[in-house]
Amino acid sequence: MFHPLEVSEVEQLTDDSVAVTFAVPPELRETYRHLPGQHLALRRTTPNGEEIRRTYSICAPATPAGQDPVLRVGIRRVDGGEFSTYALKELAVGDTVEVMEPTGRFVLAPRPGHFAAVVGGSGITPVLSMAATLLAQEPEARFCLIRSDRTASSTMFLDEVADLKDRYPDRFQLVTVLSREEQQSGLPSGRLDQERLTGLLPALLPVGDIDGWFLCGPFGLVQSAEHALRGLGVERGRIHQEIFHVDDGSAPAPAPTTGAPVHATLTATLHGRSGNWPVQEGETLLDTVLRARADAPYACKGGVCGTCRAFLVGGEVRMDRNFALEPEETEAGYVLACQSHPATAEVELDFDR
Numbered sequence: 630m631f632h633p634l635e636v637s638e639v640e641q642l643t644d645d646s647v648a649v650t651f652a653v654p655p656e657l658r659e660t661y662r663h664l665p666g667q668h669l670a671l672r673r674t675t676p677n678g679e680e681i682r683r684t685y686s687i688c689a690p691a692t693p694a695g696q697d698p699v700l701r702v703g704i705r706r707v708d709g710g711e712f713s714t715y716a717l718k719e720l721a722v723g724d725t726v727e728v729m730e731p732t733g734r735f736v737l738a739p740r741p742g743h744f745a746a747v748v749g750g751s752g753i754t755p756v757l758s759m760a761a762t763l764l765a766q767e768p769e770a771r772f773c774l775i776r777s778d779r780t781a782s783s784t785m786f787l788d789e790v791a792d793l794k795d796r797y798p799d800r801f802q803l804v805t806v807l808s809r810e811e812q813q814s815g816l817p818s819g820r821l822d823q824e825r826l827t828g829l830l831p832a833l834l835p836v837g838d839i840d841g842w843f844l845c846g847p848f849g850l851v852q853s854a855e856h857a858l859r860g861l862g863v864e865r866g867r868i869h870q871e872i873f874h875v876d877d878g879s880a881p882a883p884a885p886t887t888g889a890p891v892h893a894t895l896t897a898t899l900h901g902r903s904g905n906w907p908v909q910e911g912e913t914l915l916d917t918v919l920r921a922r923a924d925a926p927y928a929c930k931g932g933v934c935g936t937c938r939a940f941l942v943g944g945e946v947r948m949d950r951n952f953a954l955e956p957e958e959t960e961a962g963y964v965l966a967c968q969s970h971p972a973t974a975e976v977e978l979d980f981d982r
């Protein structure tokens with residue numbers, strides 16, 4: 630559910646990124662309490678009446694119950710990206726933005742252990758919240774951050790990450806790899822691909838002893854890191870990932886449609902209310918629900934953010950693509966409504982589970 634929140638701060642991070650903080654009124658304090666790693670969907674209606682939604686990760690540490698949540702997101706401009714361009718050029722303190730409550734299962738709840746992250750570009754955003762929360766709340770925990778960016782000047786949250794290094798010198802390890810800039814002090818430069826990660830990770834860390842790996846960034850980097858870790862013997866259940874950006878050249882093609890179109894009826898439960906509707910040919914199940922229920926949750930409509938996750942109660946669906954759900958979630962019966970088409974005549978979804 631969206632609420633209008635006032636922008637309380639806009640901070641320029643780099644030439645093409647800002648951090649935006651929203652003021653949370655006292656009555657919504659618990660609604661906007663986040664877990665480290667979660668994101669917010671933001672909604673804006675453009676001057677010509679078009680509604681756009683985007684998800685942005687929360688960079689601020691999670692606060693314990695009883696303290697005010699800090700809602701601060703990192704936004705990097707994407708070429709041609711309507712929302713990010715608006716955020717960088719126009720958004721100002723005092724403006725109101727419609728903000729959905731925090732969601733997402735790419736989270737690290739503080740617990741003792743040794744954790745590591747491989748991030749690229751704006752993929753630092755949720756991981757900054759994870760590392761800062763973990764190190765502040767769990768005195769026994771350690772965190773290693775391996776980050777890659779183009780140049781130092783394009784790197785988001787440089788100061789915040791340096792601050793973690795100063796504050797937790799024994800428990801926070803930082804490795805920065807710049808792809809377009811030579812670095813001093815023998816740090817690696819160039820692109821992080823599977824081969825380089827396979828060599829680099831065991832040199833930095835006891836790979837097999839890491840309790841959780843968090844991979845975040847563009848599709849190519851996340852996939853390279855996952856392959857490298859799997860090749861080094863890390864079990865699937867210890868690897869968590871969130872893809873920020875899928876450029877269609879590097880992503881697998883959608884699953885082909887087989888057989889004749891299924892004329893189906895969808896039953897869906899959403900915010901405690903159920904309904905059923907015919908699925909029109911070619912549309913996704915999210916679009917079917919949206920025709921009747923404007924409160925159906927979604928943001929990217931591209932299989933990336935996971936906001937439209939629903940439990941498949943009955944029937945079968947075919948998903949075009951899925952960059953958001955972990956294998957455990959699909960095995961447990963969750964689907965992305967924005968990518969699902971009916972494969973049986975009756976399909977039932979539950980968005981509340």
Ligand code: FES
Pocket residue numbers: 926927928929930931932933934935936937938953965966967968
């Ligand atoms: S709306 Fe983002 S994955 Fe479906």
